[in-house]
Amino acid sequence: GGIITQTPKFLIGQEGQKLTLKCQQNFNHDTMYWYRQDSGKGLRLIYYSITENDLQKGDLSEGYDASREKKSSFSLTVTSAQKNEMAVFLCASSPGPGERLFFGHGTKLSVL
Amino acid sequence: SQLAEENPWALSVHEGESVTVNCSYKTSITALQWYRQKSGEGPAQLILIRSNEREKRNGRLRATLDTSSQSSSLSITATRCEDTAVYFCATDAEGGYQNFYFGKGTSLTVIP
Numbered sequence: 001g002g003i004i005t006q007t008p009k010f011l012i013g014q015e016g017q018k019l020t021l022k023c024q025q026n027f028n029h030d031t032m033y034w035y036r037q038d039s040g041k042g043l044r045l046i047y048y049s050i051t052e053n054d055l056q057k058g059d060l061s062e063g064y065d066a067s068r069e070k071k072s073s074f075s076l077t078v079t080s081a082q083k084n085e086m087a088v089f090l091c092a093s094s095p096g097p098g099e100r101l102f103f104g105h106g107t108k109l110s111v112l
Numbered sequence: 113s114q115l116a117e118e119n120p121w122a123l124s125v126h127e128g129e130s131v132t133v134n135c136s137y138k139t140s141i142t143a144l145q146w147y148r149q150k151s152g153e154g155p156a157q158l159i160l161i162r163s164n165e166r167e168k169r170n171g172r173l174r175a176t177l178d179t180s181s182q183s184s185s186l187s188i189t190a191t192r193c194e195d196t197a198v199y200f201c202a203t204d205a206e207g208g209y210q211n212f213y214f215g216k217g218t219s220l221t222v223i224p
Contacts, residue, residue: 042214045212058211105152106154
């Protein structure tokens with residue numbers, strides 16, 4: 001089996017800050033995802049990557065950058081944190097198109 | 113607008129009872145997945161059912177898929193306290209298999 005590790009577990013930032021979230025997987029999966037989960041809403045796709053150095057925008061990409069420099073890691077940057085923003089960011093990987101997603105435990109973001 | 117939607121929004125049952133969560137979706141799909149998310153964790157896949165399948169089982173779980181009505185159901189028999197979680201359905205979009213659309217989820221509480 002494998003594991004998805006997200007760091008940090010909790011992230012507190014200030015309005016306007018650039019904040020980076022990291023994700024590592026040891027499944028050797030090609031595809032990785034970043035989803036945002038707001039209370040009372042479903043998961044919304046921010047970015048995904050089908051291979052190293054590939055980036056594809058999801059429905060919620062505005063305000064975010066992503067980086068996939070290695071197959072095993074996928075990072076997400078909030079380019080300018082919004083005041084009172086609170087959400088959980090979930091990283092996932094998949095062995096292939098249309099297959100099961102394996103999720104990390106999430107990074108909980110709060111912006112003061 | 114939501115491409116996938118679960119109902120009801122929340123429900124509770126007593127341990128040992130059976131329960132069904134429903135999902136409606138709006139696009140043509142190649143597959144539909146059911147996920148469960150426990151508090152403080154990322155979602156974990158329960159069942160993947162492809163568009164040419166009508167039913168799939170996994171232990172106490174049974175998923176159905178009706179592509180003509182664009183609906184699915186997830187039934188859990190002999191519920192246990194550890195089944196308490198939020199249940200999501202997730203659909204891909206035919207031809208856009210890299211993106212999964214999640215509903216807002218159904219919160220299930222199993223009462224001891």
